[in-house]
Amino acid sequence: MGDSGGARDGRTRKAARLIDVARLADVSRATAARALGGYGVVTQETREKVAEAAKALDYRVNDLARSMRSGKTLTIGVVVADISNSFTLNSIRGIIDASGSAGYQSLVLNTDGDVRREREAVRVLREKRVDGLLIVPASRLDVGHLAGGRGHGAPVVLFDRFIDDLPLDSVVTADFEASRAAVNLFVEHGHRRIGLLLGTAAHHGHQDSEPHDTVSAVRERARGALAGFADAGLAVNPSWVRYAGSVAPTALAAARHLLSQSPRPTAILAGNEEMLLGALAAAEEIGLAIGRDLSLIGFDDAPWLAVFRPPLSVIQRPTYELGRRAVSLLLSKVGGNRRSESIVLPATLINRASVASISDH
Amino acid sequence: MGDSGGARDGRTRKAARLIDVARLADVSRATAARALGGYGVVTQETREKVAEAAKALDYRVNDLARSMRSGKTLTIGVVVADISNSFTLNSIRGIIDASGSAGYQSLVLNTDGDVRREREAVRVLREKRVDGLLIVPASRLDVGHLAGGRGHGAPVVLFDRFIDDLPLDSVVTADFEASRAAVNLFVEHGHRRIGLLLGTAAHHGHQDSEPHDTVSAVRERARGALAGFADAGLAVNPSWVRYAGSVAPTALAAARHLLSQSPRPTAILAGNEEMLLGALAAAEEIGLAIGRDLSLIGFDDAPWLAVFRPPLSVIQRPTYELGRRAVSLLLSKVGGNRRSESIVLPATLINRASVASISDH
DNA sequence: TTGGCAAAAGAGATCGATCTCATTGGGTGT
DNA sequence: ACACCCAATGAGATCGATCTCTTTTGCCAA
Numbered sequence: 001m002g003d004s005g006g007a008r009d010g011r012t013r014k015a016a017r018l019i020d021v022a023r024l025a026d027v028s029r030a031t032a033a034r035a036l037g038g039y040g041v042v043t044q045e046t047r048e049k050v051a052e053a054a055k056a057l058d059y060r061v062n063d064l065a066r067s068m069r070s071g072k073t074l075t076i077g078v079v080v081a082d083i084s085n086s087f088t089l090n091s092i093r094g095i096i097d098a099s100g101s102a103g104y105q106s107l108v109l110n111t112d113g114d115v116r117r118e119r120e121a122v123r124v125l126r127e128k129r130v131d132g133l134l135i136v137p138a139s140r141l142d143v144g145h146l147a148g149g150r151g152h153g154a155p156v157v158l159f160d161r162f163i164d165d166l167p168l169d170s171v172v173t174a175d176f177e178a179s180r181a182a183v184n185l186f187v188e189h190g191h192r193r194i195g196l197l198l199g200t201a202a203h204h205g206h207q208d209s210e211p212h213d214t215v216s217a218v219r220e221r222a223r224g225a226l227a228g229f230a231d232a233g234l235a236v237n238p239s240w241v242r243y244a245g246s247v248a249p250t251a252l253a254a255a256r257h258l259l260s261q262s263p264r265p266t267a268i269l270a271g272n273e274e275m276l277l278g279a280l281a282a283a284e285e286i287g288l289a290i291g292r293d294l295s296l297i298g299f300d301d302a303p304w305l306a307v308f309r310p311p312l313s314v315i316q317r318p319t320y321e322l323g324r325r326a327v328s329l330l331l332s333k334v335g336g337n338r339r340s341e342s343i344v345l346p347a348t349l350i351n352r353a354s355v356a357s358i359s360d361h
Numbered sequence: 362m363g364d365s366g367g368a369r370d371g372r373t374r375k376a377a378r379l380i381d382v383a384r385l386a387d388v389s390r391a392t393a394a395r396a397l398g399g400y401g402v403v404t405q406e407t408r409e410k411v412a413e414a415a416k417a418l419d420y421r422v423n424d425l426a427r428s429m430r431s432g433k434t435l436t437i438g439v440v441v442a443d444i445s446n447s448f449t450l451n452s453i454r455g456i457i458d459a460s461g462s463a464g465y466q467s468l469v470l471n472t473d474g475d476v477r478r479e480r481e482a483v484r485v486l487r488e489k490r491v492d493g494l495l496i497v498p499a500s501r502l503d504v505g506h507l508a509g510g511r512g513h514g515a516p517v518v519l520f521d522r523f524i525d526d527l528p529l530d531s532v533v534t535a536d537f538e539a540s541r542a543a544v545n546l547f548v549e550h551g552h553r554r555i556g557l558l559l560g561t562a563a564h565h566g567h568q569d570s571e572p573h574d575t576v577s578a579v580r581e582r583a584r585g586a587l588a589g590f591a592d593a594g595l596a597v598n599p600s601w602v603r604y605a606g607s608v609a610p611t612a613l614a615a616a617r618h619l620l621s622q623s624p625r626p627t628a629i630l631a632g633n634e635e636m637l638l639g640a641l642a643a644a645e646e647i648g649l650a651i652g653r654d655l656s657l658i659g660f661d662d663a664p665w666l667a668v669f670r671p672p673l674s675v676i677q678r679p680t681y682e683l684g685r686r687a688v689s690l691l692l693s694k695v696g697g698n699r700r701s702e703s704i705v706l707p708a709t710l711i712n713r714a715s716v717a718s719i720s721d722h
Numbered sequence: 723t724t725g726g727c728a729a730a731a732g733a734g735a736t737c738g739a740t741c742t743c744a745t746t747g748g749g750t751g752t
Numbered sequence: 753a754c755a756c757c758c759a760a761t762g763a764g765a766t767c768g769a770t771c772t773c774t775t776t777t778g779c780c781a782a
Contacts, residue, residue, distance in 0.1 A: 063488040065768035127424040304665035426738035
């Protein structure tokens with residue numbers, strides 16, 4: 001009320017600082033900090049006095065100042081190539097939950113698979129002095145920004161994808177084995193013309209050969225499928241293999257291309273959700289019934305698969321758990337653990353009803 | 362190499378600070394700052410000398426210190442109730458793009474519709490001194506944390522939901538009108554038994570009356586539907602109205618409940634993606650064909666709808682644009698604009714093939 | 723009464739970048 | 753030759769919380 005116009009009248013002027021609380025409680029900053037921070041020795045009476053003042057001024061610590069002093073931000077940066085697919089989304093849930101219960105905030109940035117944005121994101125996060133970085137790298141080759149420069153010690157853990165020549169810790173799925181198992185399943189059902197629809201960075205078009213810069217997850221899936229072909233003594237037919245940017249129109253175009261071959265594949269392994277959607281759309285266009293005229297296996301389970309008919313067979317990855325493991329590994333490194341580690345979790349092939357048996361071969 | 366063990370040998374010890382750059386370039390901190398920051402007056406020669414030193418030491422500014430000094434973090438906080446649905450996801454895209462091109466980072470936190478987590482998220486973001494907050498509030502009643510306390514001036518813009526008694530700016534969809542239009546469409550096709558499946562906070566069960574704490578978006582949709590009933594002179598049948606927590610099992614249970622009424626509704630308006638999935642699953646269980654035995658309209662378009670058969674009619678909200686507008690409004694307030702504003706964007710009813718005509722009534 | 727000692731509280735430095743306000747220097751005009 | 757001015761740079765303060773290192777206070781025993 002009768003505040004005589006000091007700099008901070010506690011009304012709406014400025015946020016209260018520790019020193020304002022100290023003044024109101026008539027103690028020093030050090031004492032106020034002790035009382036609020038619950039360390040050192042403070043009288044019960046003083047503690048209450050300070051608490052009261054803090055409440056009266058609606059005091060909130062300035063985390064910037066605190067981080068500055070402590071050198072820790074209790075924040076990890078998460079850089080993902082694509083937030084919108086089910087895999088990433090669930091993983092992020094795991095990441096947020098795990099980091100949250102360890103007292104860390106997560107700063108999630110999306111790059112849409114663009115290395116430039118990724119570089120920028122990493123720079124910003126390092127400038128914000130995050131304590132650690134979890135990265136789904138967009139590129140296999142352009143990786144200079146991943147390993148922190150001199151002294152930029154914030155540890156890095158790669159998520160879902162590893163980089164061959166970079167000794168960075170990673171948490172990934174056993175994509176090779178999953179892909180191979182899918183092909184094996186097709187083969188067991190009599191398929192010998194098996195198509196591969198592999199999703200790459202969104203800005204790519206579609207083509208039959210592996211793009212120069214393909215991330216490990218996609219490579220592993222391609223290699224796994226090839227291993228599956230080899231298991232069955234099948235030769236690879238390049239016109240049944242398609243790499244496509246992970247965006248609806250491109251996926252559709254690539255799927256159309258696959259299905260317009262003659263002979264056309266009788267089965268398709270779709271490398272991600274977009275590819276699966278593209279394959280479904282293209283199949284429908286030319287009147288192929290899934291699970292009868294065309295067999296299909298996709299990567300990653302999604303909510304809508306529960307209502308899609310026929311029920312689609314998919315490779316289910318332990319998304320949430322991957323996220324948790326990645327955080328746990330990252331935080332152990334934040335804590336000083338120097339041991340390098342690469343975690344690989346297995347995927348599960350869930351065969352529902354989109355793989356048909358072929359009698360004649 | 363022959364570094365004589367100073368505190369910072371530039372190898373892997375500590376991140377270089379401005380003062381390290383200044384020392385190496387043999388200038389003062391002030392000059393180094395000027396050279397790097399591109400302000401004030403500096404000789405071309407000095408500028409290069411400093412740039413060289415910065416590069417040699419791999420210098421990165423410490424954003425904490427900078428923000429501390431400037432009082433700005435160039436960061437906005439985004440608190441959403443549920444990242445995983447298509448609506449939020451697309452909106453976040455719009456938010457990130459818009460804020461990014463205005464030079465702001467976005468800090469996205471997810472609350473899963475839990476007010477406690479929301480309060481915590483807002484507290485953390487305020488402590489991190491974000492310049493503004495974009496919030497999808499989880500509750501209509503527990504809102505004390507939304508209006509920043511005294512002096513915590515970071516402006517707040519509500520997203521997708523408004524709070525009746527709180528004079529906060531908001532950016533929302535015309536849910537009332539959209540919902541009414543959907544009901545009108547049902548009515549035009551001869552439907553007189555119209556079910557409502559409204560999604561609420563994830564932790565709720567399902568019930569026929571409006572939960573005490575229902576966010577504006579859901580309320581508006583309910584009211585809009587009721588208005589649609591009134592337009593047609595239809596009475597409300599409470600057993601055709603179901604409020605359900607937005608999580609798969611609950612949505613399914615609620616949908617089952619709706620469809621087990623007798624007489625059962627011939628049309629259902631599903632309040633969000635989960636409700637739509639629940640309705641589809643429940644309809645399939647009892648062998649109702651969508652677009653023939655049961656008509657259906659959902660809220661929000663999603664990628665999988667492109668391949669679902671029959672094509673489902675949905676209310677499409679301008680998700681991306683909503684995000685952009687919200688950021689633009691928020692940043693104008695960050696910039697000092699005091700004018701209060703509420704933006705309402707219209708939704709579009711896309712009628713595909715899930716609304717059947719009923720001949721007899 | 724006074725020494726001694728522990729409990730409680732205060733003073734001041736620190737984190738790193740930025741910015742205001744000097745200060746230095748070289749040059750020019752008369 | 754001297755004053756003056758401007759370009760270029762440096763010194764030091766500032767942002768706010770924390771923490772170490774004093775300093776003060778209070779209490780008890782001798």
